[in-house]
Amino acid sequence: MKALEIHDLKFYYMGREEPAINIEHLSIEDGETVLITGRSGGGKSTLVNCITGIIPHVIHGEFEGQVEVYGHDTMKTQLSKLSTEVGIVLQNPENQVLNYTVEEEVAFGPENLCLEQDDIFSRVKESIETTGTSQLVDRETYTLSGGELQRVAIAAVLSMRPKLLILDEPTSNIDPEGTARVFDIIKRLKEEKTLIVVEHKVERVLPFVDRIIVIDQGKILLDIKSSQLPHYVEKMVEMGIEVPIHYIYAKKNGIDSEDMDTIREKLREKNMIPEPPRRAGDSRSIMHASVKVSTSEGKELVKGEIDLEEKHILAIMGRNGAGKSTFLKGVMGFLDMDLRCEMEIELEGRDISREHMIKRGKEIAFVPQNFDLTLISKTVEREVEYSLKKRKIREHGERVEKLLDMFTLSDLRYRDPLSLSLGQRRRVSMASAMASGVKIIMLDEPTSGQDYYHKQILGKELTRIKEAGYSIIIVTHDSRFVYRFADRVVVFNNGRKVLDGTPESVFRESRKYSIIPPSDFVLRNDEHELVNS
Amino acid sequence: MNWLTVNIISWLLFFFGAAFPVLILLKAIGLTGLMKVTRYESYHSFYYKMNPAVKIMLGIIVMVVASVTIWWIGAIMTAIILASYLTLKDGKRKFITGLFLTMMTIIGTTWAFAPYTPYVILEEAFHTGSLTTLWTWPSYFTVMGYQPALTSQGIVYGFQISMRFAAVSLMSLVLVMTSTPSQVLRSLNKVGIPTSLTFSLVVAMRTIPRIFEYIDTSVKIQFMKGLGSNSPAFLRPFYMLSGAFSGIVPVIVFLVRGAKDTAISADTRAFRAYSKRTYMYPMAIGKIDKMAVSFMVLMILLTGIVVMLGFGRGIAYNG
Numbered sequence: 001m002k003a004l005e006i007h008d009l010k011f012y013y014m015g016r017e018e019p020a021i022n023i024e025h026l027s028i029e030d031g032e033t034v035l036i037t038g039r040s041g042g043g044k045s046t047l048v049n050c051i052t053g054i055i056p057h058v059i060h061g062e063f064e065g066q067v068e069v070y071g072h073d074t075m076k077t078q079l080s081k082l083s084t085e086v087g088i089v090l091q092n093p094e095n096q097v098l099n100y101t102v103e104e105e106v107a108f109g110p111e112n113l114c115l116e117q118d119d120i121f122s123r124v125k126e127s128i129e130t131t132g133t134s135q136l137v138d139r140e141t142y143t144l145s146g147g148e149l150q151r152v153a154i155a156a157v158l159s160m161r162p163k164l165l166i167l168d169e170p171t172s173n174i175d176p177e178g179t180a181r182v183f184d185i186i187k188r189l190k191e192e193k194t195l196i197v198v199e200h201k202v203e204r205v206l207p208f209v210d211r212i213i214v215i216d217q218g219k220i221l222l223d224i225k226s227s228q229l230p231h232y233v234e235k236m237v238e239m240g241i242e243v244p245i246h247y248i249y250a251k252k253n254g255i256d257s258e259d260m261d262t263i264r265e266k267l268r269e270k271n272m273i274p275e276p277p278r279r280a281g282d283s284r285s286i287m288h289a290s291v292k293v294s295t296s297e298g299k300e301l302v303k304g305e306i307d308l309e310e311k312h313i314l315a316i317m318g319r320n321g322a323g324k325s326t327f328l329k330g331v332m333g334f335l336d337m338d339l340r341c342e343m344e345i346e347l348e349g350r351d352i353s354r355e356h357m358i359k360r361g362k363e364i365a366f367v368p369q370n371f372d373l374t375l376i377s378k379t380v381e382r383e384v385e386y387s388l389k390k391r392k393i394r395e396h397g398e399r400v401e402k403l404l405d406m407f408t409l410s411d412l413r414y415r416d417p418l419s420l421s422l423g424q425r426r427r428v429s430m431a432s433a434m435a436s437g438v439k440i441i442m443l444d445e446p447t448s449g450q451d452y453y454h455k456q457i458l459g460k461e462l463t464r465i466k467e468a469g470y471s472i473i474i475v476t477h478d479s480r481f482v483y484r485f486a487d488r489v490v491v492f493n494n495g496r497k498v499l500d501g502t503p504e505s506v507f508r509e510s511r512k513y514s515i516i517p518p519s520d521f522v523l524r525n526d527e528h529e530l531v532n533s
Numbered sequence: 534m535n536w537l538t539v540n541i542i543s544w545l546l547f548f549f550g551a552a553f554p555v556l557i558l559l560k561a562i563g564l565t566g567l568m569k570v571t572r573y574e575s576y577h578s579f580y581y582k583m584n585p586a587v588k589i590m591l592g593i594i595v596m597v598v599a600s601v602t603i604w605w606i607g608a609i610m611t612a613i614i615l616a617s618y619l620t621l622k623d624g625k626r627k628f629i630t631g632l633f634l635t636m637m638t639i640i641g642t643t644w645a646f647a648p649y650t651p652y653v654i655l656e657e658a659f660h661t662g663s664l665t666t667l668w669t670w671p672s673y674f675t676v677m678g679y680q681p682a683l684t685s686q687g688i689v690y691g692f693q694i695s696m697r698f699a700a701v702s703l704m705s706l707v708l709v710m711t712s713t714p715s716q717v718l719r720s721l722n723k724v725g726i727p728t729s730l731t732f733s734l735v736v737a738m739r740t741i742p743r744i745f746e747y748i749d750t751s752v753k754i755q756f757m758k759g760l761g762s763n764s765p766a767f768l769r770p771f772y773m774l775s776g777a778f779s780g781i782v783p784v785i786v787f788l789v790r791g792a793k794d795t796a797i798s799a800d801t802r803a804f805r806a807y808s809k810r811t812y813m814y815p816m817a818i819g820k821i822d823k824m825a826v827s828f829m830v831l832m833i834l835l836t837g838i839v840v841m842l843g844f845g846r847g848i849a850y851n852g
Contacts, residue, residue: 111811358762
């Protein structure tokens with residue numbers, strides 16, 4: 001039986017002349033697991049919304065063609081009826097989860113279906129067991145980590161017992177441990193349901209998908225069996241999609257294998273093992289920060305220290321709740337009033353521990369994960385000048401021009417920052433944060449929710465900023481990004497710093513702390529040489 | 534007293550009413566403090582076991598009693614409700630926050646009435662023909678609606694009026710802190726309020742603490758970018774307020790972007806599939822609710838007696 005059948009689908013958002021999605025034919029068999037990938041803005045979410053019936057029932061526009069889910073025409077079937085055939089788990093669980101307790105969240109769907117109390121109980125129990133969230137049942141949803149929250153979101157959708165489950169970038173906002181657990185659930189569900197996984201992390205989902213579909217500019221550019229991937233590596237890379245690095249090298253060097261160890265061995269024989277990325281050499285320390293944070297009851301949350309060198313990119317990694325963000329907040333003086341903080345922060349030999357965040361902001365810039373919250377001015381230009389004006393720095397025109405130029409924002413100077421694309425908004429936020437002449441830039445989860453293409457652009461931007469004389473700290477879960485662009489890595493675990501060194505040295509031991517080394521690193525190093533937990 | 538001193542003191546007094554509550558809000562409570570008193574946390578004391586519908590009824594009764602009786606009954610209710618904050622989870626902290634909120638209400642309301650209330654009303658309220666002048670404003674203050682002088686009766690009158698608001702605002706926070714939106718939804722649906730309406734309330738209850746959290750982030754980033762950098766430290770709370778206003782637009786845009794996902798999440802889980810919903814835990818009326826209802830009946834009876842004894846609303850407030 002067909003799980004999904006699409007014919008001549010076109011959808012135009014209001015006021016748009018070009019269709020956001022344009023698919024002649026697509027069908028997915030019952031029980032298949034399909035990966036849909038492609039650049040951000042390519043039409044993946046529009047397609048998914050057409051399959052769930054969100055388009056045309058909730059999002060309106062010009063809809064042409066036919067979408068059938070298990071024989072139900074999405075145009076003619078009520079959304080509530082469709083919701084028992086197809087379920088969707090969204091990228092950001094914070095927006096998806098509506099209720100305060102886990103149990104209430106999972107019961108929300110069955111309650112809407114007006115099921116009997118016993119039936120609701122059994123569905124909640126079943127979904128909680130499948131997702132391994134039984135220990136979270138009595139917790140408030142806002143106290144959960146990103147990974148836990150995403151598993152709850154999956155449980156909440158599973159309680160509708162959909163035959164087709166769509167997971168729209170389910171791991172883009174969560175740590176490696178949470179990601180692994182979500183993938184475990186997907187592996188388990190593969191036996192029971194038809195799955196569509198929308199994901200940038202091709203490398204991680206590849207072991208359990210049957211088929212790969214690439215979408216760009218609203219069209220299907222590639223529709224292959226997952227076993228055929230090695231033959232399409234170059235095309236995928238051209239399309240801006242992240243593929244396992246060993247596939248690329250195998251293809252380049254004519255090695256007919258998908259196995260990492262075999263490829264590495266052959267590359268060694270040919271003396272073609274690639275050089276590791278170039279790291280900045282030792283330079284003078286620009287900042288030493290030692291932070292201890294505890295609750296008012298005396299429970300220690302974080303105790304760690306970092307050294308940041310000039311013109312370096314330092315990555316801070318670790319599980320959700322490991323203390324990375326609390327550490328950064330301590331450095332900036334952002335902590336909640338009810339937390340106790342002892343710190344020693346030395347910036348170029350000067351103790352700034354007692355300085356208010358207004359003064360620290362002169363030296364340190366911070367770009368939060370939700371950088372949209374920082375964009376308060378009406379135009380890009382005003383946003384960049386903001387701190388210069390507030391700090392009464394005269395003749396700032398030249399500096400503003402330099403920053404606009406550095407972040408390729410000159411052409412957008414009169415635009416409202418909030419109306420720009422995601423990448424542009426992040427660049428405005430960074431330019432504005434750096435304007436008053438800071439030396440250090442801290443970015444919290446800048447790679448979160450970004451596709452491969454945008455991550456590459458971000459990495460290059462950071463490298464350019466570093467080379468211009470700035471020192472950078474990034475908090476991220478993306479080990480591949482760290483391997484390619486960071487000069488040093490610090491790993492936090494249970495509030496303590498546990499590893500500190502170059503990416504090469506840290507990834508040798510990082511599995512102990514649920515940080516999976518990227519394929520770029522593994523290709524250059526035998527897996528058995530690494531220290532496993 | 535010379536002209537300049539009178540003007541300086543008058544303007545300081547003028548700003549006191551507006552600035553001091555803001556100072557309490559931002560310095561003593563903070564945006565994160567507000568987040569904590571607008572967010573549900575599970576616990577086991579009596580408020581948490583009470584049916585939300587009963588809590589809403591209790592709030593309405595408190596409002597009615599405070600508005601139809603003499604001020605000190607409102608003051609007693611304020612004290613009792615505030616003391617009951619100690620039974621909440623993290624009660625001591627919530628009690629202190631509640632205390633600051635009450636101070637804010639009292640100062641803000643008193644200052645909103647004391648300088649403006651016409652003498653004729655004060656004379657009638659206090660059964661007196663001579664008011665006690667505490668401070669004489671410069672003559673041009675009358676342009677702002679001020680009476681020529683600030684009187685002790687004006688301050689007492691403003692304080693008494695604040696007692697009409699304090700108890701109600703504390704009681705409404707009890708509902709938010711001790712009921713999940715889903716419980717409120719169940720209770721309100723049971724009394725026939727349509728799901729789509731109650732759902733808006735649910736989303737609002739979940740969103741309010743996040744608004745405080747995001748505004749807090751926005752303000753901190755503005756400080757880092759130099760907001761208030763050339764001004765003395767004592768003015769920071771006011772810069773914080775200005776930063777909070779500047780942060781409203783990006784926070785709303787950010788929330789609206791997420792709201793699309795919230796709508797998709799609800800609609801793809803059969804929300805509004807039927808006019809009613811069933812519940813995993815239907816809201817029942819328990820022993821505590823019955824006791825609360827009995828207490829409310831007693832409150833209404835006592836209010837009736839109190840009003841009949843001449844301690845009802847209206848002039849004169851001080852009996």
